[in-house]
Amino acid sequence: MAASIGVEQGAPAQADIVLRLDGITKRFGPLVANNAISFTLRRGEVIALLGENGAGKTTLMNILFGHYVADEGTVEAFGKPLPPGDPRAALDAGIGMVHQHFTLAENMTVLENIALGTQSPWSLRLDRAAARRRIEKLSADFGLTVHPDATVATLSVGERQRVEILKALYRDARILILDEPTAVLTPAETDALFRTLKLLVAQGLSIIFISHKLNEVMAVSDCVLVLRSGTLAGERTTATTNRAELAALMVGQEVSSPPVSAPRTGPVVFELKNVSTARQGTTTRLDGLSLALRAGEITGLAGVSGNGQSALASLISGTLQPASGEMVIGGSAAGNWSPRAALASGIGRIPEDRHAVGTIGDMSITENVISERYATPRFSRHGFLDWKAARAFAEEIIRDYDVKAPSPEARIRLLSGGNMQKLILGRALDSEPAVILANQPTRGLDVGAVAFVHRRLLEARDRGAAILLISEDLEEILALSDRILVMSKGQLSSPSKRGERSIRELGELMAGHGEVNDAA
Amino acid sequence: MRLEPKPAPSLAVTLLYPVGAIIVTFLIASLLVLAAGASPFSVFYLVAKGAAGSQFALLETLTRATPLIFTGLAVAVAFRAKLWNIGAEAQLYIGGVVTVVLGTGALPLPSYLLIPIIMIAAMAAGALLLLGPAILKTRFGVDEVVTTLLLNFIVLLFVSMLLEGVLKDPTGLGWPQSSKVIAEAQLPRIIQGKRLHYGFVIAIVSAVICWVIMKKTVLGYEMRAVGNNKEAANFAGIPVNRVLIKTAILSGGIAALAGFSEVSGLKGNLTLDLSPGYGYSGIVVAMLAMLNPLGVIASAIFVAGIFVGADAMSRTAGVPSYIAQVMVATALLTMVTAILLTRYRVRWK
Numbered sequence: 001m002a003a004s005i006g007v008e009q010g011a012p013a014q015a016d017i018v019l020r021l022d023g024i025t026k027r028f029g030p031l032v033a034n035n036a037i038s039f040t041l042r043r044g045e046v047i048a049l050l051g052e053n054g055a056g057k058t059t060l061m062n063i064l065f066g067h068y069v070a071d072e073g074t075v076e077a078f079g080k081p082l083p084p085g086d087p088r089a090a091l092d093a094g095i096g097m098v099h100q101h102f103t104l105a106e107n108m109t110v111l112e113n114i115a116l117g118t119q120s121p122w123s124l125r126l127d128r129a130a131a132r133r134r135i136e137k138l139s140a141d142f143g144l145t146v147h148p149d150a151t152v153a154t155l156s157v158g159e160r161q162r163v164e165i166l167k168a169l170y171r172d173a174r175i176l177i178l179d180e181p182t183a184v185l186t187p188a189e190t191d192a193l194f195r196t197l198k199l200l201v202a203q204g205l206s207i208i209f210i211s212h213k214l215n216e217v218m219a220v221s222d223c224v225l226v227l228r229s230g231t232l233a234g235e236r237t238t239a240t241t242n243r244a245e246l247a248a249l250m251v252g253q254e255v256s257s258p259p260v261s262a263p264r265t266g267p268v269v270f271e272l273k274n275v276s277t278a279r280q281g282t283t284t285r286l287d288g289l290s291l292a293l294r295a296g297e298i299t300g301l302a303g304v305s306g307n308g309q310s311a312l313a314s315l316i317s318g319t320l321q322p323a324s325g326e327m328v329i330g331g332s333a334a335g336n337w338s339p340r341a342a343l344a345s346g347i348g349r350i351p352e353d354r355h356a357v358g359t360i361g362d363m364s365i366t367e368n369v370i371s372e373r374y375a376t377p378r379f380s381r382h383g384f385l386d387w388k389a390a391r392a393f394a395e396e397i398i399r400d401y402d403v404k405a406p407s408p409e410a411r412i413r414l415l416s417g418g419n420m421q422k423l424i425l426g427r428a429l430d431s432e433p434a435v436i437l438a439n440q441p442t443r444g445l446d447v448g449a450v451a452f453v454h455r456r457l458l459e460a461r462d463r464g465a466a467i468l469l470i471s472e473d474l475e476e477i478l479a480l481s482d483r484i485l486v487m488s489k490g491q492l493s494s495p496s497k498r499g500e501r502s503i504r505e506l507g508e509l510m511a512g513h514g515e516v517n518d519a520a
Numbered sequence: 521m522r523l524e525p526k527p528a529p530s531l532a533v534t535l536l537y538p539v540g541a542i543i544v545t546f547l548i549a550s551l552l553v554l555a556a557g558a559s560p561f562s563v564f565y566l567v568a569k570g571a572a573g574s575q576f577a578l579l580e581t582l583t584r585a586t587p588l589i590f591t592g593l594a595v596a597v598a599f600r601a602k603l604w605n606i607g608a609e610a611q612l613y614i615g616g617v618v619t620v621v622l623g624t625g626a627l628p629l630p631s632y633l634l635i636p637i638i639m640i641a642a643m644a645a646g647a648l649l650l651l652g653p654a655i656l657k658t659r660f661g662v663d664e665v666v667t668t669l670l671l672n673f674i675v676l677l678f679v680s681m682l683l684e685g686v687l688k689d690p691t692g693l694g695w696p697q698s699s700k701v702i703a704e705a706q707l708p709r710i711i712q713g714k715r716l717h718y719g720f721v722i723a724i725v726s727a728v729i730c731w732v733i734m735k736k737t738v739l740g741y742e743m744r745a746v747g748n749n750k751e752a753a754n755f756a757g758i759p760v761n762r763v764l765i766k767t768a769i770l771s772g773g774i775a776a777l778a779g780f781s782e783v784s785g786l787k788g789n790l791t792l793d794l795s796p797g798y799g800y801s802g803i804v805v806a807m808l809a810m811l812n813p814l815g816v817i818a819s820a821i822f823v824a825g826i827f828v829g830a831d832a833m834s835r836t837a838g839v840p841s842y843i844a845q846v847m848v849a850t851a852l853l854t855m856v857t858a859i860l861l862t863r864y865r866v867r868w869k
Binding site for chain 2: 317318319338339340342343349351356357358359360361362363367371372374375380383384385387
């Protein structure tokens with residue numbers, strides 16, 4: 001588990017300040033994203049930046065890195081003020097950033113990616129030998145194993161992250177900002193990352209570690225800054241705080257995981273029998289997969305992303321058709337399969353990517369909540385939409401799902417991730433579907449919104465829905481699932497009941513070790 | 521220089537963007553006028569006077585706006601669904617071909633039957649012309665910008681072949697032109713003795729219908745959803761490909777009405793200069809209107825005014841009327857920039 005290997009805690013070796021933020025304020029229209037935030041980072045120190053989604057962490061780091069210009073306040077690196085709005089200056093000052101979404105050119109090699117932009121555009125050739133020597137030395141020094149000549153497209157997510165870190169180190173970064181670095185990693189990769197961080201700190205680098213995950217923050221940092229709605233809610237020394245205190249600082253109140261009652265499992269309502277799908281791009285395809293979901297039960301599907309979950313989710317959502325095999329819903333075989341057919345057969349879907357797939361950003365909340373049902377008599381007649389009914393429905397969802405939105409006419413793009421997800425949840429659950437596909441339903445959400453989503457999923461289970469929960473967050477899987485399956489290389493493990501397998505056993509299944517049973 | 525996203529501006533501010541774009545357009549055009557050795561103030565005064573300074577000028581502007589409303593609408597509805605129809609020019613000509621095929625005596629029917637039949641047939645032909653690129657796009661992912669653009673040239677050559685061949689007016693002294701449509705196939709003039717015809721009324725009605733379609737109907741909702749986020753629309757169960765096909769039918773049909781209205785209301789016959797690029801100008805009209813069908817009426821009249829006014833101005837001031845083309849092209853560029861600025865804020869270092 002991530003928490004098991006941590007960086008040594010205690011006071012940093014030297015107390016010289018490398019970075020000082022003073023009174024940073026940033027407004028987006030009426031929204032204050034950062035309100036007079038000040039802190040200092042010392043040499044060899046790991047600061048964790050903790051906060052809900054929308055608390056202002058990313059904005060703050062974008063100001064630091066020069067992507068945004070602060071309305072007020074100054075940034076000082078190594079004693080010299082940093083000119084605002086200039087990423088180049090930040091790089092030159094020795095600040096490196098590893099973004100949550102990698103910024104690598106997939107068709108180029110590791111070496112090319114790392115050396116990219118370090119030479120003048122007028123220089124005629126790349127000194128590969130020198131670049132290779134440096135990369136190999138950095139790799140060896142910090143445990144960042146990756147082959148310099150491998151094409152980035154062939155690398156795993158963990159390897160790509162190593163390339164990103166190497167890229168920063170290659171540019172002589174002395175301050176490393178990591179934005180949600182563990183979101184995409186397996187437990188083993190997370191452990192390796194933490195070992196690397198420890199080596200970096202030992203060399204005198206300073207690290208800002210942005211995260212939602214309390215256990216990682218506890219494991220890796222010297223000091224924790226908690227942001228809440230744009231202001232600094234608290235600053236704690238890691239050694240003298242605990243998870244409960246940090247969680248309370250983040251949301252402003254104590255949170256607890258929902259109580260889970262025993263499931264009242266009913267009959268099988270959704271079944272895949274020996275289903276295969278055609279290959280789509282680089283995603284793992286399904287090959288003879290069987291899966292049964294029972295009413296009143298949450299089936300948790302754990303696994304590292306890229307192991308066939310997206311094919312399975314697309315299949316159940318209706319955006320992917322089975323190439324062979326049978327799909328049985330509520331006792332009858334599914335015919336012509338499409339998103340509309342999936343909806344018609346009573347499948348509620350929560351997609352993985354709420355921005356690209358779940359919502360239509362520039363359309364209003366009203367237009368978004370009716371998107372799955374606008375063609376029903378409730379919302380349209382003779383080809384004309386009933387906007388009054390649509391608006392009433394939007395208001396109902398906003399009320400019932402506790403969505404914070406200015407009005408049903410507001411563009412959905414303006415909502416925070418949590419509120420957007422609540423709307424999607426409302427849209428999917430309002431019709432009381434018999435089968436629910438929840439694909440990464442809480443990724444990137446704050447603690448409060450996570451608890452809300454979990455409570456709603458459990459309520460749906462208790463009224464008899466069959467739920468497939470796909471998540472990379474093992475804690476979420478363990479907290480909610482009545483039955484756990486692990487997906488690896490397109491195959492499912494044998495199922496285990498709640499509490500039957502330990503985290504380590506699940507982790508090994510996720511890594512592709514251990515038994516594989518195709519009839520789950 | 522960088523772009524930062526910003527929240528949606530209010531309606532009033534949004535309406536200022538086209539105004540700002542037009543002002544910038546005039547400023548840029550002023551430089552060219554100065555280069556031509558005239559005073560910008562007197563030139564723009566003459567353009568305005570030529571476009572709206574008399575009853576004759578105003579009626580001429582509205583007459584010129586009529587085909588632009590049709591092509592502007594065709595582009596506006598297609599672009600809403602992100603179907604990039606650059607082929608309104610070809611669809612216009614096909615509409616003209618159908619009008620002379622049916623309207624030169626082949627169907628001896630009274631006006632109240634013949635005109636609706638010609639309109640429907642013209643729309644069907646225009647729809648069919650855009651259906652090809654739309655099917656290629658939805659089935660095989662062929663870029664419709666390329667196919668619709670190239671079809672413009674193919675159709676123009678096809679029309680040229682017809683005018684030299686089967687449709688050639690036997691009494692036309694050898695000119696490549698068709699026979700005149702019969703009286704029953706002609707759209708009446710709104711004011712006796714003036715050029716403004718009922719095609720203008722049909723254009724206004726079409727704009728209102730398009731507005732209702734976009735705002736109130738299931739199809740309009742589907743088109744906007746597909747245009748905004750195809751993947752999310754597909755996930756929600758909106759039949760993306762079917763919506764694109766319907767959009768193509770609507771857009772191609774409206775563009776063909778421009779050709780019908782020009783032949784039946786104004787020219788009387790089909791020639792190779794039926795359209796001085798109305799199909800392309802329709803793109804400018806639609807963009808200036810920010811793809812709003814009612815806005816298309818205003819922007820079409822504005823663009824037509826520049827063309828008509830520039831013609832009048834060049835006769836008196838001696839500045840070439842090409843200035844109109846430059847202004848319309850500049851208006852497109854400034855408007856696209858303005859639309860960008862409604863969504864992003866520019867940060868200078």
